[in-house]
Amino acid sequence: MTHTQYAVQSSRAPAPVGPYSQALVAGDFVFVSGQIPLSPDSKQFDSSLPIEEQSSLVLRNIQEILKELKLDFSSLVKVEIFLTDLSEFSKVNAVYSTFFEGITTLPARVCVQVTKLPLGVDIEISCIAFRGEKHDSS
Numbered sequence: 677m678t679h680t681q682y683a684v685q686s687s688r689a690p691a692p693v694g695p696y697s698q699a700l701v702a703g704d705f706v707f708v709s710g711q712i713p714l715s716p717d718s719k720q721f722d723s724s725l726p727i728e729e730q731s732s733l734v735l736r737n738i739q740e741i742l743k744e745l746k747l748d749f750s751s752l753v754k755v756e757i758f759l760t761d762l763s764e765f766s767k768v769n770a771v772y773s774t775f776f777e778g779i780t781t782l783p784a785r786v787c788v789q790v791t792k793l794p795l796g797v798d799i800e801i802s803c804i805a806f807r808g809e810k811h812d813s814s
Contacts, residue, residue, distance in 0.1 A: 688740040690714035693794060699741050704808035706745060710758070710800040711737045712793065721795050727764040731771040734801050739775070742805060749775050751805040752783040758800040762789035768799065781810075 683697035684706070692698060692709065699708040713730035714721055716737060725733070742748055759768065765787060776782055783803070793800050 684741060684744050686740045686744040688716055688743075689737040690716050690719050699744075701745065701807070704806055705753075706742070706747065706751075706805040706807060708738055708741055708803045708805065710756075710794075710802040711741075712795060712797040712800050713737075714795075716740065721797055723796065727759075727761075727767050727798055728771050730797065730799050731768045734799055735772065735775045738801060738803060745805075745807065747805050747807065750779045750781070751807065752803050753806045754804040755783050755785040756802045757785065757787040758790045758793060759787065760790060760793055760798045762787075764798070 681700065681702045684699040684701060685691075686698060689698060689711070693712075693714075696709050698711075699706055711734050712721065713725065713733040714737070715733070739749070742751065757768065757772075759765065768787075
């Protein structure tokens with residue numbers, strides 16, 4: 677069985693800061709690379725942004741990448757959140773939950789504290805989306 681594999685690049689999300697794709701489609705799955713709070717316009721990180729705004733910016737960037745494939749947050753099956761300060765988890769979680777309002781099947785998720793992230797940011801999120809047929813578990 678042959679599966680299609682190709683890179684995804686949204687002009688409405690920041691370009692990668694290294695040698696990787698914003699996302700990679702492999703068959704029915706989409707692997708979104710870790711996104712950090714870079715402005716899609718300036719491609720810069722504003723270190724004065726509180727964690728809530730950084731979280732929202734990261735999630736909006738992911739949203740734009742998913743839109744490139746006509747997907748949304750209901751397509752996510754796995755989310756990984758990396759924070760430099762786990763004491764900010766409740767603030768991040770509050771913002772995160774607003775992006776999943778109305779979605780009944782939430783993705784699996786992990787959240788861990790790390791020592792450092794690229795460009796000195798406080799949060800990075802990667803995720804996996806499923807493009808195949810969805811089935812109701814009931």
